[in-house]
Amino acid sequence: MQAEHLLSVGAELGEGPVWIDGALWFVDIKRNTVFRFDPAARALSSWPAPEHVGWVLPSAQGGLIAGLRSGPHRFLPETGAFERIADIQADLPDNRLNDAAIDAQGRIWFGTMDNLEESETGKVFVLDNGAVHEAGLAAVTITNGPAISPCGSHVYHVDTLGRKVIRHAVSAAGTVDAGSLFLDFNREDRADWGYPDGAICDAEGGVWLGFYAGSAARRFAPDGTLTDEVRFPVSNVTKIALGGEDGRTAFATSARQGLSEEQLASQPLAGDLFTFRTAVPAAPPRKANT
Template identity: 75%
Template sequence: MLAEHFLTIGAQLGEGPTWIEGALWFVDIKNNTIFRVDPATKDVTRWSAPEHVGWVLPSAVHGLIAGLQSGPHRFDPADGSFTRIAQVHADQPDNRLNDAAIDAEGRIWFGSMDNLEESESGAVFVLDKGAVTRTPIPAITITNGPAISPCGGFVYHVDTLARTVTRFAIGADGTPDTGTPFLDFNTPERADWGYPDGAICDAEGGVWQGFFSGGAARRFAPDGTLTDEVRFPVSNITKITLGGEDGRTAFATSARQGLSEQELAEQTMAGDIFTFRVAVPAAPVRKANT
């Protein structure tokens, strides 16, 4: 399948696409920008964030929550204000938040990473009713996902540089177990697939994975079997979300980051938004309990 071009954005590091109340939201991490797109008119609204911003997610308590570099903030689109909920990595100013998902209990699972992509200082945290705790998932350089299964029982954690995905069972108290290997992209037949980036789960528990430097998004069944492959006219596919009236329209973010001048000249749509249709719809929309 080939993805279609949807919207010209030219993001340096497009990420975090999320379908919220009939609109597409996403961010440009390195340009500190939050976007909202009306899918019918393609009208774009932009907000400037005071720091690098990795994601925006809906809250059942009030408005939206944004993952800024220093930690999760409450974000009010009406006036563009940000109010910090908690600080993360206060002793590591080069770290930032990268990706997030909401589980069945309304907890936000989010990862951090070294903004320089060198140090193994990235961790996975949980925001639960205003309090942030660090999970026992081992520290790595670039965290991605986490993706939450529709049943709420599993979290998928992506180690981008190691090119692996691990599945953790979520305990009754919200603590993950020691994890089991789910996907390994270091095999010879997957050598040219690039680096696994953002991930989500659909209504059947399938895992959609974007590939940075791989020009593709792929879906894997809960047993790890490859079921779908979508190709793009740009290299850096960061993450997809599922939305639209029936939950079967996929939107993918992409990035210009890491491309040479020649590659940028060849990939004129790098950093834009793409779309394609899927057979399995989105999992039910969850809202944070914070």
């Protein structure tokens, strides 16, 4: 399958797509910008963020929760205001928040990473009713996801530079087990697949991954079997979201970051938004309890 070009954005690091109430929200992390795209009206709106912003997610208490560099904030689109909820890893000024997901209890699982992409200082945290605690997953350099299964029984933790995905069982209280290897992209037959990036789960528990430096998005069944591969005309595919009227329209963000002048010349659509259709719809929408 081939992805179709949907919208010119030219993002340095497009990320965090999420379908909320008939529109696609996403960010450009490195340009400190939050976007809202209304496909029906073909309208794109944007808001400046005070720091690098990794994601926005809907809140049951109104507005959105935004993952800024220093920690989660409440974001009010009607005023453009960002209100700090918590500081994360204040002792590590080179770290920032990167990716996130909401579980069935409304908890936000989010990861941090070394913005220099050198040190294993990236950890996963949980935001639950305004309080933050560590999730208990292994530290890595770049965290992605975690993706959460529809029933909430498993969390998929992406170690991007390690090129693997670890699956952890989750208890009702939100504690995790030691985990087991779910996907390994260091295998010889996957050497040219690039780096696993943003992750989501669909309604059947399938795991969709964008592949940075891999020109593709791929879906894996809960047993790890590859079921779908979608090719892109750009190298850096960062993450997909499922939405639209039937939940079967995929939206994918991409990035210009790290591409040479020659690569950018051959990839004029790098950093733009793409779309394709899927057989399995999105998991039921969730809102944060914070």
